[in-house]
Amino acid sequence: MAHPALEALLILQDRDVKRLNLEAQMKAVPADIARVEQKIAAEKSAIETARTELRELETKKKLLETEIGSAEAKLAKYKTQQSMVKKNDEYQALGHEIETTVAQIGEFEGQELEIMYAIDEAKKKFAAAEAELKANIAGHEGRIRTLREREASLTAELTEAQGQVAVERAKVEPLKLRIYDRIAARNMPVVVALHGGKCGGCHLKVSSEVESAARGKGIDLSASLPTCDQCGRVVYWTA
Numbered sequence: 001m002a003h004p005a006l007e008a009l010l011i012l013q014d015r016d017v018k019r020l021n022l023e024a025q026m027k028a029v030p031a032d033i034a035r036v037e038q039k040i041a042a043e044k045s046a047i048e049t050a051r052t053e054l055r056e057l058e059t060k061k062k063l064l065e066t067e068i069g070s071a072e073a074k075l076a077k078y079k080t081q082q083s084m085v086k087k088n089d090e091y092q093a094l095g096h097e098i099e100t101t102v103a104q105i106g107e108f109e110g111q112e113l114e115i116m117y118a119i120d121e122a123k124k125k126f127a128a129a130e131a132e133l134k135a136n137i138a139g140h141e142g143r144i145r146t147l148r149e150r151e152a153s154l155t156a157e158l159t160e161a162q163g164q165v166a167v168e169r170a171k172v173e174p175l176k177l178r179i180y181d182r183i184a185a186r187n188m189p190v191v192v193a194l195h196g197g198k199c200g201g202c203h204l205k206v207s208s209e210v211e212s213a214a215r216g217k218g219i220d221l222s223a224s225l226p227t228c229d230q231c232g233r234v235v236y237w238t239a
């Protein structure tokens with residue numbers, strides 16, 4: 001059991017540790033929510049990417065269809081012309097144009113076929129991305145709701161914990177409170193037990209003077225606080 005003079009500090013420390021725990025838990029909530037929101041955004045972005053890809057392919061297909069259409073018109077025109085020419089060289093020249101145009105149409109149709117396959121793939125990708133979001137969105141939204149509820153209950157708990165800290169602080173003498181706050185800013189816990197002459201905070205051996213002081217020898221514990229030579233924490237003796 002700690003010296004009665006340290007009891008108030010130990011209780012304050014206990015309340016402070018609870019408060020700090022709650023603060024740490026609260027701090028983690030926004031990052032957790034952000035992670036879930038990122039997942040939703042990534043799934044939506046996958047849908048958008050697939051949608052854009054699909055649109056681009058469909059535009060390409062339309063352009064090719066236009067190209068094929070005008071090449072076919074050209075071909076029909078050449079054929080008509082060819083049927084009307086009398087000279088052999090003109091006939092042959094048109095024959096060459098016809099061959100070139102037919103080859104061009106064949107090439108365009110090959111490209112169109114490739115695009116049609118790509119459109120099929122893009123449609124599958126789009127449907128898969130949409131299905132994934134649909135399957136996950138309820139879970140994502142539920143998780144965010146739970147996290148927000150957790151944040152709300154932590155806020156309430158923290159308010160209560162802060163109230164308890166204030167109550168216990170009022171019971172500690174101002175000078176000791178100042179020492180406590182100074183140590184608490186760097187090293188929690190502030191008040192630690194000595195175990196086998198070792199500080200419960202930094203686990204290093206304290207000097208014999210500090211150990212005697214912690215035992216309450218040659219020191220008025222209600223007036224001054226024995227502190228670890230190494231880390232500066234307040235130490236107390238436990239039998």
Ligand SMILES: [Zn+2]
Pocket residue numbers: 199200201202203204228229230231232233
């Ligand atoms: Zn120490």
